[in-house]
Amino acid sequence: MKKTLLAEFTVLPGSEERVAELVRDYAVRVREEPGNVVFEVYTKELDHLAYWIFEVYADEAAFQAHLAAPYGPPFNATLQPLIQEKESLLTFLSPLG
Template identity: 40%
Template sequence: MNSPDSLTRSSSTGVALIATFTAIAGHEDAAAQLLADYTSAVRSEPGCIQFEPYRDAATPSRFVVFERYEDESAFTDHLNSQVNAIFNHALAPHVAGASELQFLDSLPGGGGHTLPSVHAAGGDE
């Protein structure tokens, strides 16, 4: 997606962010196909931990991607990759404006831990 600003952060859990963009009316399917093709390429990049694309259920023209990288270097390599340049060039005619990048800091106890099973009160055990 687009270049990060000076707020990019790296922590012990690496770099985590949410990227969003909006497709121009009538271009939603083209944007979805480009993103689907791009996903497998990004997932194979060294240092990519997670790359999960979504389409907003309420606003189908809005796309959201959750991304995680091992560290700042892996994220920078992703941004500077030829695959990223090709994707952004191909996507540009289909989107309204630039991608928005929201960088995340993990909370203590976070980082993808599974929650224990929860049983409803009064249920049989």
């Protein structure tokens, strides 16, 4: 079964350009993962500091491989001081049957 989630965070004012650069670079790497199906980055139309990242992985194993990727921890460590939250809020989603 596919693993689907929404990651959310809010950029600190003044960090917009750096976060956009970080997320764009990270997205390229995640999309190259063999188990990644979707990695789409959005900002709220009326609040470009609010990021929503919609992620779909082929299955739980693909998601675990994503978490184990060596570029994930450096990305998160660099992102953390640039966002309001301690870390991205993850919401796991299930399809409506």
